[in-house]
Amino acid sequence: MTEPLALYIHWPFCAAKCPYCDFNSHVREAGVDHARFRAALRRELAFEAGRAGRRPLASIFFGGGTPSLMEPETVAALIADAGTLFDMAPDIEITLEANPTSVEIGKLREFRAAGVNRASLGVQSLDAEALRFLGRRHDAGEAITALEAAREIFPRLSFDLIYARPGQAEAAWRAELRQALALAADHLSLYQLTIEPGTRFATQYARGDFALPAEDDAARMYEATAEEARRFGLVPYEVSNYAKPGAESRHNLAYWRYGDYLGIGPGAHQRMLRRAAPAIHASGDGGVMLATRRHRAPEEWAARVEQSGHAIVEEEELSPRDRGREALLMGLRLAEGVDPARIEARSGLRFVDTVDPAMLSACLEEGYLEWQGPRLVATSEGRVRLDALLPALLR
Template identity: 75%
Template sequence: MNEPLALYIHWPFCTSKCPYCDFNSHVREAGVDHARFAAALRAELAHEAARVAPGDGARRPLASIFFGGGTPSLMLPETVAALIADATALFEPTPDIEITLEANPTSVELGKLRAFREAGVNRVSLGVQALSEDALRFLGRRHDASEAIAALELARKTFPRVSFDMIYARPGQSEAAWRAELRQALALAADHLSLYQLTIEPGTRFATEYARGAFALPEGDEAARLYFATAEEAAGFGLAPYEVSNYAQPGAQSRHNLAYWRYGDYLGIGPGAHQRLLLDGEMLATRRHRGPEEWAARVERTGHGGTEEQALTPQDRGREALLMGLRLDEGVDPERIAARSSLPFAETVDAAMLAACIDEGYLEWRGQRLRTTIEGRLRLDAMLPVLLR
């Protein structure tokens, strides 16, 4: 109970649905009832805070707040301010609490950045995705490259910490073109980058188009070259790959996301949000209703929008801890996995497959920690199912 919490707040609304996105995001042409959803978020936050209160009058430490979506920069700044005020009253904020808000480089959202900073946000994550006009159109983005650059410059002036996302391994993208685009992005001096390989997610518009052969993606050795090029270019600007898709300058890692990858406790508030909480010796996994209006109605009736909560078995907890932790460059500490799962580390992995992965150079022991090599990261999705018991 003394370990700090991470708090995720989901704003599910977007002005349009990107063709690659499978997140819980919704477009409401008739508009959004901001007052209703603000009240529901605040009520669900209060409900969850009461559950995790230590019971002795103390407040649970809170290390990070992350406004994700959807498009949380479409929220009213006063809603963001109210949620931050509630969270820091219900919990004990750590002195260096990280408060992140995701935003897109559109004029509507940029006009709010200073108000979000005044509300208490101290880190912004911009959905740049590309600096190529053709790529931005292909990805369905509502901004152009000049707007992205202007957004990054404004964000740097407004927030002490700035991150942005880019998508690579796009159709027809060469290594030389990606290196040039990435250098341009890195020169804009953010301290954190999330660089994602384009993948086809079921149920998206891209999944339909890809299935009928509308476009092809780099695969195999070609995709691997783009991954290695990404790490090389980021290193040239002082950013190290601390997670499979995330690069940061020393000390600029996303503390909120590290809570997930290190299998810490986190609260998830809002439509479709998930959470993991260790309470009374049980790891409780909670899901909330994905439909925004139905979620809000549930909160209004019962104080929360949860649809499912189950206590994870020790085996499930061990698997989840490994699935998350092996994404990190630092790897996993077997003692922490045992403590979080109540299961000896040796019972979470297949010993023969572990030995084989080490022999192949995909995994290695660094001191007392098990970590993936760079070759192992390329194969992580295929490796994990056979590694876990």
């Protein structure tokens, strides 16, 4: 059990709810009791550390919600606790997501002093009209100022953009992307706009208030994304993520490589292979992969942590088949693909028992998948079609 852990810490609060967002995020007009949530996060972290044992820790990721709305002392306390409870890697990656508003950017130096060494900015667009459509609270000028400031403060910097927006053309996307890439980030997350159930966009889209680009147009924008990124030295190491060599998100690689990760905070999920600790809400007695989910509502989550030390509402033992399926689903998103030996080690199931052999043969024959040495890799054609291929490929 010496494989390093990844730690995710969820801050659920936002200044406003974006119309496309289906994350567990909440707006509190009356304010947030920072002291209460700081204490609850620290307590739940201690609880999970007690179950995990003293393990190497490779990454910490403050996600949300909007973690840049946290008080820097909360971030500092959680990083310090993690250093006490686990064996931090000398080059540990500590990421904090931030929005490029002037209020939040003013706190970046404090987050750096707290121990954060990688910032991820939710820019989403450098187009004024698009920012209004996406419900963002910053303008393009603020985004550029924030990126320039973050670049000076943090050793590593990433930011997000959303493409395939209503009325967007490939040429306009290329121009916007070039402007973004010129800001010298070492990592970009570039997401196609999708309509998620339960969001404000879902209601508006169903009413016909706007239309998305045709599937073929969106695919061309996806291909253009990789072309433009490569010109600036960034390569697509995952379906939606581009980085200069060595600048890949180590934290997210832990998910895609199906490693162990802890998740604390409202609604946080985690996957842990446990050797001895029993499940909270499962019948097993250890030696299993446990999938854990916490209560989503922030105040109820805090109350449960205060009462029990944790807010776990569901914890189940994943079967070998489920583990094999999850490892394949995540791994094929990576440009490096998946190693069958890794899937077998994490699932206890033979690789040939995780895939439909006829569909695997068909995908290989059509050029959607290929073997590169011992690894199964999705080709560029296959990565565009992964969402459709994977359900048919899995047994």
